[in-house]
Amino acid sequence: MSPSRPLRARIDITALAHNYRLVQRHAPRAKAWAVVKANAYGHGLWRVVEALRGEADGFAILEPETGAALREAGVRQPILLLEGVFSAQDVGLLVEHRLTAVVHCCEQLELIEKTAPAGAPLALYIKLNTGMNRLGFSADDFPTPQEMATRLPQAEVTYMTHFANADDERGVDWQMERFQAALKDWKGPVCLANSAAVLRHPQTHGDWVRPGIMLYGSSPFANESAASLGLQPVMTLESRIISVQKVAPGERIGYGGTFTADRVMRVGTVACGYGDGYPRHAPTGGPIAVCGHRTRILGRVSMDLLACDLTEIPMAGIGAPVTLWGRGEGGDVPADEVAAAADTIAYELFCALAPRVPVDTLG
Numbered sequence: 481m482s483p484s485r486p487l488r489a490r491i492d493i494t495a496l497a498h499n500y501r502l503v504q505r506h507a508p509r510a511k512a513w514a515v516v517k518a519n520a521y522g523h524g525l526w527r528v529v530e531a532l533r534g535e536a537d538g539f540a541i542l543e544p545e546t547g548a549a550l551r552e553a554g555v556r557q558p559i560l561l562l563e564g565v566f567s568a569q570d571v572g573l574l575v576e577h578r579l580t581a582v583v584h585c586c587e588q589l590e591l592i593e594k595t596a597p598a599g600a601p602l603a604l605y606i607k608l609n610t611g612m613n614r615l616g617f618s619a620d621d622f623p624t625p626q627e628m629a630t631r632l633p634q635a636e637v638t639y640m641t642h643f644a645n646a647d648d649e650r651g652v653d654w655q656m657e658r659f660q661a662a663l664k665d666w667k668g669p670v671c672l673a674n675s676a677a678v679l680r681h682p683q684t685h686g687d688w689v690r691p692g693i694m695l696y697g698s699s700p701f702a703n704e705s706a707a708s709l710g711l712q713p714v715m716t717l718e719s720r721i722i723s724v725q726k727v728a729p730g731e732r733i734g735y736g737g738t739f740t741a742d743r744v745m746r747v748g749t750v751a752c753g754y755g756d757g758y759p760r761h762a763p764t765g766g767p768i769a770v771c772g773h774r775t776r777i778l779g780r781v782s783m784d785l786l787a788c789d790l791t792e793i794p795m796a797g798i799g800a801p802v803t804l805w806g807r808g809e810g811g812d813v814p815a816d817e818v819a820a821a822a823d824t825i826a827y828e829l830f831c832a833l834a835p836r837v838p839v840d841t842l843g
């Protein structure tokens with residue numbers, strides 16, 4: 481029996497495949513890791529892996545045990561562990577399941593040297609810190625190709641880094657220069673680009689790219705819409721109006737009464753709140769669509785409910801369809817716009833989708 485509270489997330493796997501192909505069109509000479517960490521950015525790991533299984537060159541995740549589970553489910557393409565190994569047990573999983581591991585510090589490299597059976601095939605991504613200052617070896621202590629060839633001669637080595645500003649004016653050149661200065665004689669594979677770099681910085685594409693957010697149809701750029709980039713939204717969050725209030729001028733809406741009606745208004749109450757993953761910090765004015773018409777949310781978002789303005793949508797009564805974000809009848813409500821209104825990014829909205837929200841697969 482499907483749950484009857486009207487809130488639903490719909491995941492459009494046709495859009496996901498479309499977005500993956502857009503990665504390939506932008507980076508035609510590179511292979512692409514489909515980044516499916518964080519439960520595929522809230523879209524459901526297994527659903528997304530199933531949808532991209534025939535197309536993705538590889539899958540990138542965090543947990544070694546998730547890598548093992550993907551192998552056990554029959555995934556054959558390369559699987560990249562973006563934070564590498566955490567323990568000796570993980571090194572066992574790496575070898576047993578032929579996982580590819582990022583190595584971001586000497587402790588990880590030593591752990592692999594000490595624990596991997598002699599001669600066991602290994603695929604390692606040596607990560608350089610070129611200015612993000614989060615993970616990675618510095619330019620003066622990273623294991624060079626020569627050093628890797630003596631320490632772990634059987635390892636297939638790729639060098640990688642991660643960009644801090646691929647989506648803004650600071651760009652990638654300053655990090656590219658540091659990367660190239662450290663690896664001037666390296667002719668082997670490199671992997672640098674996240675979604676923003678896939679879309680905006682072709683000089684970074686290298687041998688493998690690592691797109692995440694663009695697969696899910698959101699824009700990595702604050703000033704460029706997903707639609708203008710040719711991306712299609714994958715997650716739609718929709719619900720219904722479950723109550724309509726006619727309020728007099730001077731009446732206030734919701735907890736704290738942060739919105740005051742300035743005229744007679746029709747206010748719709750939507751079955752969706754922060755307990756479902758809708759951002760509590762979304763202010764009055766945040767975008768929403770009812771019966772295909774764009775309107776605004778009103779007052780504070782509560783745990784299970786939020787209010788919206790139906791004054792100009794007279795046909796919207798109880799049961800009227802509501803698009804919180806994603807695809808809608810009268811046009812999309814981009815998750816990027818909802819996120820911007822709440823002073824965050826769509827990545828966070830998607831990851832925060834609560835387990836209590838039923839999810840359907842479309843396409």
Ligand SMILES: *Cc1c(COP(=O)(O)O)cnc(C)c1O
Nearest residue numbers: 515562642674675690691692693
């Ligand atoms: C999450 C992640 C990505 C994907 O970034 P997007 O901005 O979602 O494209 C790429 N590389 C690394 C190392 C990551 O952790």
